[in-house]
Amino acid sequence: MTTYYSKDHEWISIEGGTATIGITAYAQEQLGDVVYVELPDAGKALSQGDEAAVVESVKAASEVYAPIDGEVTEANDVLADEPAKVNEDPEGAAWFIKMTVGNEGQLADLMDEAAYKAYIETL
Numbered sequence: 001m002t003t004y005y006s007k008d009h010e011w012i013s014i015e016g017g018t019a020t021i022g023i024t025a026y027a028q029e030q031l032g033d034v035v036y037v038e039l040p041d042a043g044k045a046l047s048q049g050d051e052a053a054v055v056e057s058v059k060a061a062s063e064v065y066a067p068i069d070g071e072v073t074e075a076n077d078v079l080a081d082e083p084a085k086v087n088e089d090p091e092g093a094a095w096f097i098k099m100t101v102g103n104e105g106q107l108a109d110l111m112d113e114a115a116y117k118a119y120i121e122t123l
Contacts, residue, residue: 001078004107005116006067011091012110017072020095023055023064026120028090031057038084039096046070046099048106053096055086067110069102 003013009027012022017096018081028034044064046052075097079085085094101107111119 003113004067004110005113005119006063006065006110007119008067010064010067012067013095014101014105014107017101018098019068019070019101020098021052021064021067022095023086023090024116025090027062028086030063031055031086032059033057034083034086037079037086037096039077039079042071042072042074044072046072048103048109053085064096066099068106070099071102072097072099074098 001015003011005011005024009025009030010025011022023059034055034057036054038054040046040052046067047069051063052066052072055064056063076095079094079096083100090095
């Protein structure tokens, strides 16, 4: 399993032909207490950069973008009933969607963990 990060603070973990996507701990910290998560339905086609989900906190609403092309295969429905899980485990159990890897070449546009940590140090 390989994990990549976007400049929009999404993480994407690749296992076989499946990508699991969520927001980083940094993004969760910036949002604060998450109160609502809106996820797409399975079958929705997404292109890199498309809005994939919406997350709302007591501070702000923010879009979550698709880091690569693909089709949503599963949404983490637990988050609809328990959005605060995003605060507890943003890079684990509180993943947002799973999708197919539509264009593996787009992974080259993303950062590995070391590059992402260096990136957030500049913010």
